[in-house]
Amino acid sequence: MAAVPMEHGLLLAAILFALGLIGVLVRRNVILVLLSIEIMLNSSGLAFIVAGSRWVQPDGQIMFIFILTMAAAEVSVGLALVLRFYHHFKTLDTDRANTMRG
Amino acid sequence: MNSLFYVPAAVAVISTILVITSLNTVNALLYAIISLLSIALIFFGLGAPFIAALEVIIYAGAIMVLFVFVIMMLNVGPQAIAEERQWLKIKVWRGPVLLALILMGELAYVISGPSRGACGLTINGPKQVGMVLYGPYVLGVELASLVLLAGAIGAYHLGRRDQPGESDRGQS
Numbered sequence: 001m002a003a004v005p006m007e008h009g010l011l012l013a014a015i016l017f018a019l020g021l022i023g024v025l026v027r028r029n030v031i032l033v034l035l036s037i038e039i040m041l042n043s044s045g046l047a048f049i050v051a052g053s054r055w056v057q058p059d060g061q062i063m064f065i066f067i068l069t070m071a072a073a074e075v076s077v078g079l080a081l082v083l084r085f086y087h088h089f090k091t092l093d094t095d096r097a098n099t100m101r102g
Numbered sequence: 103m104n105s106l107f108y109v110p111a112a113v114a115v116i117s118t119i120l121v122i123t124s125l126n127t128v129n130a131l132l133y134a135i136i137s138l139l140s141i142a143l144i145f146f147g148l149g150a151p152f153i154a155a156l157e158v159i160i161y162a163g164a165i166m167v168l169f170v171f172v173i174m175m176l177n178v179g180p181q182a183i184a185e186e187r188q189w190l191k192i193k194v195w196r197g198p199v200l201l202a203l204i205l206m207g208e209l210a211y212v213i214s215g216p217s218r219g220a221c222g223l224t225i226n227g228p229k230q231v232g233m234v235l236y237g238p239y240v241l242g243v244e245l246a247s248l249v250l251l252a253g254a255i256g257a258y259h260l261g262r263r264d265q266p267g268e269s270d271r272g273q274s
Contacts, residue, residue, distance in 0.1 A: 004107040012111045016118055023122035031127055035134055053148040058226045058234045061153050068160055069246040073253025075165050079172045080260035086176050
């Protein structure tokens with residue numbers, strides 16, 4: 001990574017991760033919470049790609065492929081849970097699901 | 103050369119801020135797609151073209167389409183047509199289209215400019231990634247397949263309809 005300093009790439013990953021974390025903490029729409037989790041996973045993958053490009057190794061890209069796989073599995077289960085949630089509570093507000101025995 | 107990193111980085115940060123602040127879910131989804139596309143452009147600039155393609159195909163393609171499917175499924179009803187007509191207003195897609203045009207201009211600049219390949223980066227293409235993926239990391243590939251199988255079974259189990267006999271106690 002000759003053109004761009006590695007710190008800038010890692011700083012971008014940190015900013016995106018922080019934004020995703022703010023989204024998880026602030027938003028109450030469960031679909032937007034899932035979307036913010038996707039943003040966080042994507043920013044961690046960006047950190048892996050930046051590090052792999054810094055040391056000219058393909059291992060960072062391998063880790064990104066694993067993160068991608070995990071994100072795909074997570075979002076399929078998460079969206080199925082969203083469907084159950086909506087059929088049960090008739091809303092997408094996560095504050096409605098504050099009890100274990102809904 | 104640095105504009106291949108900094109312009110998509112600015113687009114990614116702006117669109118992510120708009121994701122977590124927009125009130126409309128479809129609007130947030132459009133901004134999230136723009137964010138993923140800009141990160142794919144960053145990957146391309148960092149010498150990972152295979153990962154850039156995967157980012158566009160799987161993240162911006164498959165996963166976001168899953169989100170769109172769920173939003174569409176949750177909006178079945180008489181008000182769905184009115185909401186859909188509301189989503190097609192110019193106010194909804196004006197911002198994402200603007201950010202996407204920035205990315206498209208960036209792509210056109212990179213392709214047409216004389217500075218192509220001057221980034222000084224070593225490109226790790228699909229061949230290197232594949233050699234390592236099925237070499238030292240083959241156990242990780244097996245574990246990833248197990249994760250995907252578990253995700254498929256879990257999504258099928260959670261997504262099925264309630265049976266009539268167990269609906270009183272099986273509300274999980």
